[in-house]
Amino acid sequence: MSEIDATEKKRIRWRSRRGLLELDIVLERFLASGFDDLDQGQLADYRRLLQLDDNDFLDVVNGKADLDDAALMAIVRLLRAV
Amino acid sequence: MGVPVRRFDAVIVGGGGAGLRAALQLSEAGLKTAVLSKVFPTRSHTVAAQGGISASLGNVQEDHWQWHMYDTVKGSDWLGDQDAIEFMCRTAPDAVVELEHFGMPFDRLENGKIYQRPFGGHTQHNGKTPVQRACAAADRTGHAMLHTLYQRNVRANTQFFVEWMALDLIRDAEGDVVGVTALEMETGEIYVLHAKAVLFATGGAGRIYAASTNAFINTGDGLGMCVRAGLPLEDMEFWQFHPTGVAGAGVLITEGVRGEGGILLNANGERFMERYAPNLKDLAPRDFVSRSMELEVLEGRGCGPHKDHVLLKLDHLGPDIINQRLPGIREIAIKFAGVDPIKEPIPVIPTCHYMMGGIPTNYRGEVVAPKGDDPEVRVNGFYAAGECACASVHGANRLGTNSLLDLVVFGKSAGDSMIKYIREEMPTWKDLPADAADRSLARVARLDGQTGGEEVADVRAAMQRTVQSRAGVFRNDANLKLGVDEIAQVADRARLLQIKDKSKVFNTARVEALELENLVEVAVATLVAAEARKESRGAHAHDDYPKRDDDNWMKHSLFFGSDRSLRYKPVHTKPLSVDYIPPKERTF
Numbered sequence: 001m002s003e004i005d006a007t008e009k010k011r012i013r014w015r016s017r018r019g020l021l022e023l024d025i026v027l028e029r030f031l032a033s034g035f036d037d038l039d040q041g042q043l044a045d046y047r048r049l050l051q052l053d054d055n056d057f058l059d060v061v062n063g064k065a066d067l068d069d070a071a072l073m074a075i076v077r078l079l080r081a082v
Numbered sequence: 083m084g085v086p087v088r089r090f091d092a093v094i095v096g097g098g099g100a101g102l103r104a105a106l107q108l109s110e111a112g113l114k115t116a117v118l119s120k121v122f123p124t125r126s127h128t129v130a131a132q133g134g135i136s137a138s139l140g141n142v143q144e145d146h147w148q149w150h151m152y153d154t155v156k157g158s159d160w161l162g163d164q165d166a167i168e169f170m171c172r173t174a175p176d177a178v179v180e181l182e183h184f185g186m187p188f189d190r191l192e193n194g195k196i197y198q199r200p201f202g203g204h205t206q207h208n209g210k211t212p213v214q215r216a217c218a219a220a221d222r223t224g225h226a227m228l229h230t231l232y233q234r235n236v237r238a239n240t241q242f243f244v245e246w247m248a249l250d251l252i253r254d255a256e257g258d259v260v261g262v263t264a265l266e267m268e269t270g271e272i273y274v275l276h277a278k279a280v281l282f283a284t285g286g287a288g289r290i291y292a293a294s295t296n297a298f299i300n301t302g303d304g305l306g307m308c309v310r311a312g313l314p315l316e317d318m319e320f321w322q323f324h325p326t327g328v329a330g331a332g333v334l335i336t337e338g339v340r341g342e343g344g345i346l347l348n349a350n351g352e353r354f355m356e357r358y359a360p361n362l363k364d365l366a367p368r369d370f371v372s373r374s375m376e377l378e379v380l381e382g383r384g385c386g387p388h389k390d391h392v393l394l395k396l397d398h399l400g401p402d403i404i405n406q407r408l409p410g411i412r413e414i415a416i417k418f419a420g421v422d423p424i425k426e427p428i429p430v431i432p433t434c435h436y437m438m439g440g441i442p443t444n445y446r447g448e449v450v451a452p453k454g455d456d457p458e459v460r461v462n463g464f465y466a467a468g469e470c471a472c473a474s475v476h477g478a479n480r481l482g483t484n485s486l487l488d489l490v491v492f493g494k495s496a497g498d499s500m501i502k503y504i505r506e507e508m509p510t511w512k513d514l515p516a517d518a519a520d521r522s523l524a525r526v527a528r529l530d531g532q533t534g535g536e537e538v539a540d541v542r543a544a545m546q547r548t549v550q551s552r553a554g555v556f557r558n559d560a561n562l563k564l565g566v567d568e569i570a571q572v573a574d575r576a577r578l579l580q581i582k583d584k585s586k587v588f589n590t591a592r593v594e595a596l597e598l599e600n601l602v603e604v605a606v607a608t609l610v611a612a613e614a615r616k617e618s619r620g621a622h623a624h625d626d627y628p629k630r631d632d633d634n635w636m637k638h639s640l641f642f643g644s645d646r647s648l649r650y651k652p653v654h655t656k657p658l659s660v661d662y663i664p665p666k667e668r669t670f
Binding site for chain 2: 007010011013014015017018019020021022024025026028053054055062063
């Protein structure tokens with residue numbers, strides 16, 4: 001995994017804009033709190049999480065569904081806590 | 083002009099349902115078509131539409147498009163154009179069957195036909211009995227529609243420009259539309275996209291309100307571009323509200339909570355709905371509850387440090403009922419309101435949901451504007467569809483499940499009109515004006531150079547506070563007049579927006595400032611149009627003029643941004659093939 005530079009962080013911030021208000025709010029809170037503390041690996045995991053479709057993503061964030069990937073679930077737990 | 087130019091037959095701004103449906107039509111006709119979207123298309127706000135798409139298929143109960151038309155006209159409180167409404171309702175069955183053939187996974191009956199569910203406002207025999215007319219894909223109809231249309235577009239070779247924001251409409255000396263300017267976020271470069279025809283499908287602008295169910299991307303970019311290009315906006319005083327959104331968040335709390343016994347309280351702990359509606363109390367109609375809530379806030383009985391919301395109390399129901407009969411509500415309240423409803427009430431406020439007004443079009447998706455004595459002259463090369471457009475099928479109030487229908491019917495219709503225009507009238511591209519990109523370059527340069535100006539977050543908050551408090555669900559003359567003055571001050575401040583980050587690449591601060599400029603144009607239009615309309619019709623409920631006034635006000639407003647003036651044009655009372663549906667009192 002190559003190092004994630006400042007531009008990539010800005011790109012990830014923009015991709016946290018979603019089609020559902022509920023996700024916008026959760027991700028906005030996360031960007032203002034835990035996001036800057038993520039290490040390189042966690043940032044890559046968050047970026048992978050953003051590739052989920054909005055409705056699936058919301059179900060995961062709301063705890064209605066879980067993902068099989070343990071690394072992604074570690075980020076999901078941060079999102080569920082914000 | 084020093085700005086790179088790219089050339090297409092058609093440029094579509096917006097990658098939601100309407101933009102994708104139009105793009106599909108154009109690409110399948112072999113035209114070189116570009117779709118610009120601020121976010122990946124399948125993350126457009128269309129994804130939030132759950133209820134379904136209406137069509138008189140008659141798969142569950144007898145139904146006719148004329149009944150659907152009647153419901154839509156009545157729902158619009160007779161402000162909808164009856165030619166456009168006939169076109170939409172008559173086309174609806176074909177539009178839904180077409181989506182089915184595209185592979186959209188509708189819920190089905192045992193006999194294999196598309197299942198249809200009931201939805202408020204949809205009836206048989208012109209208002210007599212409810213009918214099952216809504217076709218759905220579980221609770222993900224919008225999501226399924228977006229994915230289906232996106233896949234078809236990929237197959238048809240539509241060119242997607244993802245994470246591009248359109249900045250301004252380009253019109254030549256004759257007023258014809260010849261393209262748009264756009265910002266590529268990845269590089270920060272501004273381009274001219276030169277086109278034979280341009281379609282706006284930029285969605286709503288619900289973010290002008292402090293309380294909104296709309297996603298953050300709904301910033302009315304197409305409407306802002308129209309105002310700056312000298313084109314009018316139609317019926318901007320009409321916004322649909324839901325009574326119980328979480329204060330400060332906008333996330334909806336279902337009406338089922340009050341159905342199960344939840345009650346609304348003001349700052350004094352009073353169950354105020356007993357005063358406004360002694361019989362129905364908290365179960366009075368949606369608009370009535372909304373207005374009562376806002377009146378409590380306006381009269382100083384709101385809750386919280388800013389006295390800006392009321393409380394929805396349900397702890398008296400007990401944890402068993404809350405958990406069993408209202409699944410998900412506890413989680414929503416904890417996550418978005420920060421309260422556990424088993425112990426504490428939920429702060430709620432009437433919340434903006436849908437924009438009925440927009441860019442004036444006819445049912446062919448052509449943008450029209452007044453010229454001389456003719457109120458509706460085609461703007462050559464310019465089209466609009468979806469929530470950003472005003473065809474007008476929703477009039478003063480939209481029926482549920484008619485919004486997804488609007489997207490596909492008018493997306494396709496606009497696409498067909500563009501194909502005809504390009505093939506018959508545009509053998510080649512019109513010249514770009516020499517100053518095509520100047521306005522956009524100047525806007526960005528001003529933003530980058532501004533010092534001692536205004537912060538985006540402050541101006542956005544001031545705009546949202548003004549619109550929410552002056553043009554919410556409770557409207558009166560005094561309040562609206564104050565609102566017009568206040569929003570003018572906000573607009574003055576918006577001219578001085580500044581950003582700290584001056585970098586080029588993925589500068590989201592710049593994007594948010596440009597979005598706010600668009601929102602402010604919409605907010606001004608909303609206040610000015612609402613202040614002028616001296617009647618109550620659909621979503622525009624005016625306390626000083628509580629009755630609908632068809633003699634004086636059965637007409638569409640047109641707002642012009644250059645001098646913030648209004649003009650009016652008649653409602654289309656002549657359907658395409660059936661008899662006019664004359665106005666009646668709207669009772670349910």
